[in-house]
Amino acid sequence: MNIFILTSGKYGSRIINHISKMGLASSIIGIYEVPGDLPEFIDDVSRYVPDNLPEADLVLSIGLYGDINMVIPFVACKTGAKSIIVPIHDPKQIPAGLQMEIESEARDARIVFPKPFCSLEPVGDKYIDKFVESFGKPELEIKADDLIRHVEVKRGAPCGSTLFVAEKLKNVPVAEAEFEAGGRYHNYPCLASMDIDPQIGDTLLHVAGYRIKEAVKRELGFAAKSAVVCEEICQGGDNCSHICYEVCPIGDETVKIKENGKVEIDANSCGHCSICVQKCPLEAITIKNNVNLKRSE
Ligand code: SF4
Numbered sequence: 001m002n003i004f005i006l007t008s009g010k011y012g013s014r015i016i017n018h019i020s021k022m023g024l025a026s027s028i029i030g031i032y033e034v035p036g037d038l039p040e041f042i043d044d045v046s047r048y049v050p051d052n053l054p055e056a057d058l059v060l061s062i063g064l065y066g067d068i069n070m071v072i073p074f075v076a077c078k079t080g081a082k083s084i085i086v087p088i089h090d091p092k093q094i095p096a097g098l099q100m101e102i103e104s105e106a107r108d109a110r111i112v113f114p115k116p117f118c119s120l121e122p123v124g125d126k127y128i129d130k131f132v133e134s135f136g137k138p139e140l141e142i143k144a145d146d147l148i149r150h151v152e153v154k155r156g157a158p159c160g161s162t163l164f165v166a167e168k169l170k171n172v173p174v175a176e177a178e179f180e181a182g183g184r185y186h187n188y189p190c191l192a193s194m195d196i197d198p199q200i201g202d203t204l205l206h207v208a209g210y211r212i213k214e215a216v217k218r219e220l221g222f223a224a225k226s227a228v229v230c231e232e233i234c235q236g237g238d239n240c241s242h243i244c245y246e247v248c249p250i251g252d253e254t255v256k257i258k259e260n261g262k263v264e265i266d267a268n269s270c271g272h273c274s275i276c277v278q279k280c281p282l283e284a285i286t287i288k289n290n291v292n293l294k295r296s297e
């Protein structure tokens with residue numbers, strides 16, 4: 001797989017360094033550094049498109065802000081790439097309208113906007129999925145008795161935070177591993193924004209933290225904490241329009257609406273942020289400790 005990278009700023013450099021170190025260096029056939037001081041609104045982006053682009057299978061565009069992102073369709077067209085990944089690490093980076101413009105100009109390509117990058121999962125596209133074999137939503141393999149003995153990163157955040165956390169979990173008591181993972185993740189200089197993303201209702205930094213904790217919980221089979229819905233109290237959407245589902249920052253993979261309209265919460269991915277707890281008008285949701293999980297399939 002040949003990857004062409006558009007990059008800008010510290011965020012882009014960190015991703016390039018990590019994925020290169022972890023085995024993708026020989027797949028990167030070109031890197032174009034976009035200046036970071038461009039105006040947010042640009043009339044004609046075509047003058048920023050690099051000349052003599054090589055053929056590529058996948059375009060990765062990392063850290064570009066505002067209208068300059070409209071170079072992506074030009075670059076995809078000139079490289080012949082039909083697969084594009086545009087991670088979003090800041091709510092101000094690519095507004096929804098601009099995303100739609102990019103999609104419409106790159107109509108022949110499969111394009112994804114993971115928000116943040118460590119939310120990326122397979123999408124059924126040959127080259128995006130090849131990338132996701134190693135980078136995206138964290139997946140771990142953990143060997144443990146009472147203590148964590150060994151942690152292997154099966155899939156890691158492209159910025160390197162999963163590897164950083166995994167290395168710190170050795171000899172941590174299993175009962176404390178989820179919290180330790182969250183704490184260690186916050187020690188990593190993650191560059192995801194601390195601003196609330198209006199579409200998600202939480203910061204992208206927090207969402208990235210939920211992702212690494214989820215990977216630990218899935219492997220260990222229990223959640224130290226999770227939101228839990230009381231089936232008797234939940235009225236299944238009557239008078240609440242399933243507000244819990246709407247406000248959950250992790251999305252429909254966490255709050256699931258059952259056939260009878262009532263909801264259940266997947267403790268694997270719940271980040272126990274308590275947003276749904278505060279919003280449920282019937283107080284049907286509480287945060288509970290030590291919730292057993294089904295093992296991931
Ligand atoms: S848990 Fe609360 S907000 Fe969610 S569907 Fe039930 S009643 Fe509505």
Ligand code: SF4
Nearest residue numbers: 248270271273274276
């Ligand atoms: S506490 Fe509620 S809103 Fe927060 S992650 Fe869990 S299910 Fe979603």
